[in-house]
Amino acid sequence: MFDRAKQILIAGFCINLCIGILFTWSVFKKALVVDLGWTNSEASLPYTVAITTFSITLLLAGILQDKFGPKRVLIAGTICSGLGLIASGYITNPTQLIFTFGILAGGGIGFGYACLSPAAMKWxxxxxxxxxxxxxxxxxxxxxxxxxxxxxxxxxxYGISNSFIILGIALLCIATPLAFTITNPPPHYVPIASSKQTDKKVAVPQKEMCWTAMLKTTQFYSIWVMYLCASSTGLMIIGNITSIASAQAGMTDAAHLVVILALFNTSGRVFAGMLCDKIGGLKTLSLSFMLSIANMMLFPHYTSHIGLIIGMATAGLCYGTLPAVFPSLIAGFYGLKNYGTNYGVVYTAWGVSGFIGPVIAAVAVDTTGNYNLAYFYSAIIMGIAFMFSMLTKNPAVKPIGSVGKEENEMLNKKVTA
Incomplete structure (x- = not known):
C-alpha cells in the first residue's frame, strides 16, 4: 500500500506540473500585446478572470470530490483545462479568450488542483x-x-495560436491519464506510522466536521484572516516584481527575478511542509510571518541587484509556506472526510487577497510614486497575521502510535485481498 501511496504522490506532483500553466500568463500577455496588438488591459483580463474562476471552482470541486471521490472530478478538470487551451488557439478577439482561457481553462485548473492534496493526504x-x-x-x-x-x-x-493548441494537447495527453490513477484509499485503509515516529504526537481532530460546523469554530476565522493577510502580501510582491525592480534598482530586465521567486516559492513549500510535521502548523506560520514582517520593513532598502534577489527570495519562501501549511491545518483541525469542502471555504481568503494586494500597491504608487507605503501596510497586515497565529488554539494531539502497527497491516491486507 505504501508503494500505492507514493504513486499517488508522484502522479499528483506531475499533474500540478502541467496545470501550473496558470501562472505563466505573463509570457502569453507579452505575445498578445506585441504580436496581436492587444492593449495591456485586454491581454490581462483573461488571467484576472482565470484567477477568479480558479478560486470559485476550487470550492465547487472540493464539494464534488468529497461526495464522488477525486478521480472523476480530476479527470473533468484536466479535460476542461486542455480543451480550454486548445480553444484559445482559435480565438479572434479578447472576449473569446476570456471564455476559453479565463473560464474554461481556469475552471479546469481549479477542479484539478482541488483534488490532489486531499487524495494524497488520505494515503x-x-x-x-x-x-x-x-x-x-x-x-x-x-x-x-x-x-x-x-x-x-x-x-x-509556431506563434501564439499554435502554442495554445500544442500546450492543450500535451496537457490532455499527460495529465488526463495520470488523473485516472488518483483515487482515495479503501474505506478501511489505515496508514502505518514508522517505528521511529511512534513516540511523537500529531494533531488529530476530536471529530470530523462539515463546513457549517467549521464556521462555528473560532479557529476557522483565525485561519481565514491569516490566509488573507499572508496571501495579500505575497501577491502584492508577485504582481509587481518587474515594476519594483525598475523603480528601486533601475532594472529594465527583471525576468530572472521571476524565476528566483518561483524557485524559492517551491522550496518554501517543501521546507515548510517538513517543518510543519516537526513543530506544528501554527508555529511554522509564526516563523514565516515574522520573516515576512522583517522582509517588508527592509524592502525599501533593497536598491541593488543583490538586495532585490534577497528580497524576492525571502518573499517567495514565505509565500510558499501557505499552500503547504494551511491544508495541513484544515485537516488537523477538522478532519479529512469533508476536507475538500472545508479547504474550499478557507481558500476564499486567497480569492479576496487577489484584490487587496494589488490595490495596496496601486494606491501606494499613485499617492507617493513608490512602493514604500505598500511595504509599510504589508508589514502591518503581517503583524495582524502573526498575532492570530500566536492566539489560535491548537486542536487535540494524539500519539502517532495510538493505532497498533499489526492492526494496520491486518486491515490493509484485508482490503487488498
Whole structure:
C-alpha cells in the first residue's frame, strides 16, 4: 500500500506540473500585446478572470470530490483545462479568450488542483501530512520555471495560436491519464506510522466536521484572516516584481527575478511542509510571518541587484509556506472526510487577497510614486497575521502510535485481498 501511496504522490506532483500553466500568463500577455496588438488591459483580463474562476471552482470541486471521490472530478478538470487551451488557439478577439482561457481553462485548473492534496493526504500517515502537501504544492509552484521558457520558445517558433493548441494537447495527453490513477484509499485503509515516529504526537481532530460546523469554530476565522493577510502580501510582491525592480534598482530586465521567486516559492513549500510535521502548523506560520514582517520593513532598502534577489527570495519562501501549511491545518483541525469542502471555504481568503494586494500597491504608487507605503501596510497586515497565529488554539494531539502497527497491516491486507 505504501508503494500505492507514493504513486499517488508522484502522479499528483506531475499533474500540478502541467496545470501550473496558470501562472505563466505573463509570457502569453507579452505575445498578445506585441504580436496581436492587444492593449495591456485586454491581454490581462483573461488571467484576472482565470484567477477568479480558479478560486470559485476550487470550492465547487472540493464539494464534488468529497461526495464522488477525486478521480472523476480530476479527470473533468484536466479535460476542461486542455480543451480550454486548445480553444484559445482559435480565438479572434479578447472576449473569446476570456471564455476559453479565463473560464474554461481556469475552471479546469481549479477542479484539478482541488483534488490532489486531499487524495494524497488520505494515503499517508498524519505525521507526513505537511511534507505531502508541500510536495504536491511544489509541482504547481515550480511549473513556471520550465513552462515560461518552453512557452517562449513555442511562441517564437509556431506563434501564439499554435502554442495554445500544442500546450492543450500535451496537457490532455499527460495529465488526463495520470488523473485516472488518483483515487482515495479503501474505506478501511489505515496508514502505518514508522517505528521511529511512534513516540511523537500529531494533531488529530476530536471529530470530523462539515463546513457549517467549521464556521462555528473560532479557529476557522483565525485561519481565514491569516490566509488573507499572508496571501495579500505575497501577491502584492508577485504582481509587481518587474515594476519594483525598475523603480528601486533601475532594472529594465527583471525576468530572472521571476524565476528566483518561483524557485524559492517551491522550496518554501517543501521546507515548510517538513517543518510543519516537526513543530506544528501554527508555529511554522509564526516563523514565516515574522520573516515576512522583517522582509517588508527592509524592502525599501533593497536598491541593488543583490538586495532585490534577497528580497524576492525571502518573499517567495514565505509565500510558499501557505499552500503547504494551511491544508495541513484544515485537516488537523477538522478532519479529512469533508476536507475538500472545508479547504474550499478557507481558500476564499486567497480569492479576496487577489484584490487587496494589488490595490495596496496601486494606491501606494499613485499617492507617493513608490512602493514604500505598500511595504509599510504589508508589514502591518503581517503583524495582524502573526498575532492570530500566536492566539489560535491548537486542536487535540494524539500519539502517532495510538493505532497498533499489526492492526494496520491486518486491515490493509484485508482490503487488498
Amino acid at each position: 499517508f500517515h498524519p505525521s507526513k501530512r505537511g511534507l505531502v502537501n508541500g510536495l504536491i504544492a511544489a509541482g504547481f509552484g515550480i511549473a513556471g520555471v520550465y513552462l515560461a521558457p518552453l512557452i517562449t520558445s513555442l511562441i517564437g517558433s
